[in-house]
Amino acid sequence: MIEGHKEIDAPAGVPVWDVDPYDSAILAGPTDYYAELRSKGPFAYIPRYSVLACGRYDETKEVFSDWERFVSSRGVGLQDFSLEEPWRPPSIVLEKDPPDHTRARAVIERALSTRAVRQLGESFRQDAESLIDGLLEKGVFEAVEDLAETYPTTVFPNAVGLQEGDRRRLVDYGSMVFNALGPDNEIRRDAMARGPDVVPWIMEQCQRERLKPEGFGAMIYAAAETGEITEEEAGLLVRSLLSAGVDTTVTVLGSAIWCLANNPDQFERLKADPKMALWAFEEILRYTSPVHSFCRTANLDTEVSGIKIAEGTKILCVLGSANLDEDHYPKADRFDIDRRPSDHLALGVGIHGCVGQNVARAEADAVLTAIANKVGSIELAGEPVWRPNNSVHTLDRLPVIFRGK
Numbered sequence: 283m284i285e286g287h288k289e290i291d292a293p294a295g296v297p298v299w300d301v302d303p304y305d306s307a308i309l310a311g312p313t314d315y316y317a318e319l320r321s322k323g324p325f326a327y328i329p330r331y332s333v334l335a336c337g338r339y340d341e342t343k344e345v346f347s348d349w350e351r352f353v354s355s356r357g358v359g360l361q362d363f364s365l366e367e368p369w370r371p372p373s374i375v376l377e378k379d380p381p382d383h384t385r386a387r388a389v390i391e392r393a394l395s396t397r398a399v400r401q402l403g404e405s406f407r408q409d410a411e412s413l414i415d416g417l418l419e420k421g422v423f424e425a426v427e428d429l430a431e432t433y434p435t436t437v438f439p440n441a442v443g444l445q446e447g448d449r450r451r452l453v454d455y456g457s458m459v460f461n462a463l464g465p466d467n468e469i470r471r472d473a474m475a476r477g478p479d480v481v482p483w484i485m486e487q488c489q490r491e492r493l494k495p496e497g498f499g500a501m502i503y504a505a506a507e508t509g510e511i512t513e514e515e516a517g518l519l520v521r522s523l524l525s526a527g528v529d530t531t532v533t534v535l536g537s538a539i540w541c542l543a544n545n546p547d548q549f550e551r552l553k554a555d556p557k558m559a560l561w562a563f564e565e566i567l568r569y570t571s572p573v574h575s576f577c578r579t580a581n582l583d584t585e586v587s588g589i590k591i592a593e594g595t596k597i598l599c600v601l602g603s604a605n606l607d608e609d610h611y612p613k614a615d616r617f618d619i620d621r622r623p624s625d626h627l628a629l630g631v632g633i634h635g636c637v638g639q640n641v642a643r644a645e646a647d648a649v650l651t652a653i654a655n656k657v658g659s660i661e662l663a664g665e666p667v668w669r670p671n672n673s674v675h676t677l678d679r680l681p682v683i684f685r686g687k
């Protein structure tokens with residue numbers, strides 16, 4: 283065993299690569315690691331964790347889409363749940379395969395449907411406008427804390443129907459969930475140390491009595507009324523909302539500002555046509571890949587691109603690398619909102635593709651549209667600092683200046 287999964291040999295034809303993908307320097311600046319991974323071929327064997335890493339577009343998409351061969355029920359991090367008990371009861375949507383997955387997915391999908399999300403649009407827009415107005419008054423601000431963390435932790439708890447939206451605990455729980463998918467390193471241990479304070483609070487917010495009668499949470503509990511899922515499963519699905527809905531959107535909003543500050547020509551393009559906000563968002567997703575990697579586990583002996591993969595193999599799917607694959611995206615290293623990359627892998631693909639993407643798009647659309655309409659220029663006011671995280675590529679600090687139009 284290694285990091286909670288079966289130790290495997292390098293398959294024939296796969297280069298051995300002595301790298302630590304979870305090294306803080308790589309997590310903070312992964313571009314060279316991504317490029318080297320792609321140059322090695324469809325897969326590289328990483329002895330330190332005994333995993334096959336995959337970072338070209340085609341193979342990453344193949345592994346990620348094929349839930350029958352590459353399962354999620356054995357965990358989407360390094361740990362194999364068939365061999366080791368995870369730190370929390372598994373998610374009934376992320377960490378399950380059909381047929382279990384199908385029932386839970388249907389319920390959460392309905393709660394986060396286009397129709398349910400459309401009703402939130404107006405309040406999302408108002409909150410975005412007043413946030414941007416406030417930041418324009420400040421001029422210089424810290425974009426991670428004052429924008430990226432503030433916006434989702436304002437609108438999302440409300441949309442779920444939480445009584446209180448303790449921003450720190452929501453962000454800290456997300457950090458636990460995403461760091462837990464990596465190895466038992468210092469980053470993971472630091473995040474997990476918040477558990478005693480954060481986990482009981484999160485579980486408390488998931489209870490039916492705690493949730494307002496309107497919101498995603500209440501819609502999920504309505505499915506427990508009809509017997510489609512149990513009350514306990516409803517609580518776990520609300521937990522999924524709180525696990526996946528905060529860190530991800532916080533990350534992408536920070537990265538959005540980083541992209542626009544570094545590419546003033548693209549910001550001009552967006553200002554000239556604010557209707558490009560959603561396409562800008564897709565390019566931000568492709569270019570920055572908020573979730574940089576998730577694993578799958580081979581559930582049988584199989585083969586991908588001529589490489590034999592043994593049952594029990596953990597495959598580290600490096601989404602951040604696949605999204606920068608030159609063979610799929612010409613000039614992949616250029617941020618270009620006119621690219622319209624509707625097939626990027628940042629939200630996953632297939633039956634496990636991001637179920638919250640309507641909500642994420644509504645949040646991003648509101649914020650990017652408000653910025654396009656109100657802000658004249660975005661400038662860095664200091665060096666951006668990235669925060670190492672075992673699955674999320676996220677900023678720690680981003681000092682910027684907004685000037686009005």
Ligand code: OVM
Pocket residue numbers: 373374375376377459460521522523525526
């Ligand atoms: C969950 C969940 C879903 C997607 C991502 C995620 C690792 C968690 O269902 O808890 O973060």
